């Protein structure tokens with residue numbers, strides 16, 4: 007058997023998402039028939055010691071305490087960026103300068119200007135980019151888009167979307183990169199997911215208005231201290247949106263939503279039916295055809311199974327369920343295909359820039375005085 011060409015991966019950051027990327031690169035070749043064989047070549051983290059430790063734990067050949075070394079290393083083909091948001095731009099720019107393909111976690115960046123710079127640089131470099139909006143890889147989301155496009159629920163009238171989690175609901179959760187004004191806030195952090203989802207399902211968004219709230223005004227400056235510092239970003243943002251099609255809707259980004267662990271959820275209502283999804287039950291899509299009245303009123307549950315690609319790559323039987331990490335494996339498979347020359351399904355930097363435009367426009371509207379008082 008001839009050996010496949012290698013794709014040497016450099017990973018920056020080995021936290022929650024770094025481990026998820028490493029798992030995906032390790033397992034993808036056993037699940038998908040790919041033209042390139044990914045190799046876990048180099049890992050960068052905050053210091054040499056941390057990088058050595060994490061490289062050994064995640065199966066990387068080499069390590070460095072400085073991401074600049076990784077980006078400049080001539081053996082690296084692809085740089086995967088899972089460092090805190092405010093570091094995305096300098097790392098990505100260094101990788102692009104060295105001509106590497108780039109796989110960057112969401113949000114691409116946290117300002118419009120930064121996302122524009124990164125997208126322009128990527129276009130000039132002519133390499134493949136992908137941004138980690140992994141929830142779009144779910145076979146149930148793909149099915150939902152196909153059902154909408156096929157007119158199964160008629161003309162879409164409205165979208166009610168929400169990304170709500172509880173990881174900042176406790177006022178004693180300390181500051182982190184997520185509350186860094188240069189890299190954080192609920193709208194940028196998780197609002198970007200539901201916005202990318204809305205665009206994937208229903209197309210471009212043309213108008214937005216918003217309101218945001220900082221629910222917990224101070225937080226401990228770090229874990230284990232009682233000293234507190236003000237919170238300068240939003241905990242929750244609510245927006246009214248309109249799509250280019252004329253459909254209207256709402257978007258909520260909320261990381262202080264008690265009881266909600268992963269409610270990346272939406273409801274699409276059409277003139278002849280409706281669809282409902284929540285990531286908390288990611289192997290199910292609910293559909294209602296027609297008004298849904300009578301003695302069988304309500305929604306019918308569609309269960310994920312081998313007839314929903316690429317579920318069958320993981321399992322031959324319905325009801326066994328894909329998980330969060332599987333979405334990353336699917337994303338990495340699509341990325342590797344794109345690097346080998348197949349069409350890039352995205353979201354690439356250009357699409358992430360479109361998401362950032364919406365995030366930035368909502369944020370700007372949240373700052374403007376409201377004149378709708380009764």
Ligand SMILES: NC(=O)c1ccc[n+]([C@@H]2O[C@H](COP(=O)([O-])OP(=O)(O)OC[C@H]3O[C@@H](n4cnc5c(N)ncnc54)[C@H](O)[C@@H]3O)[C@@H](O)[C@H]2O)c1
Nearest residue numbers: 019020021022023024050051052088089091111112113138
């Ligand atoms: N796609 C998703 O579903 C999803 C989920 C969570 C987080 N994210 C994104 O992934 C990124 C990382 O989030 P996380 O939850 O993994 O954070 P994390 O805090 O768990 O991990 C961050 C990692 O980056 C490392 N790091 C920090 N500064 C660094 C530096 N200067 N050089 C090299 N490494 C450095 C840290 O040591 C750590 O290993 C963020 O951009 C976040 O928005 C995406």
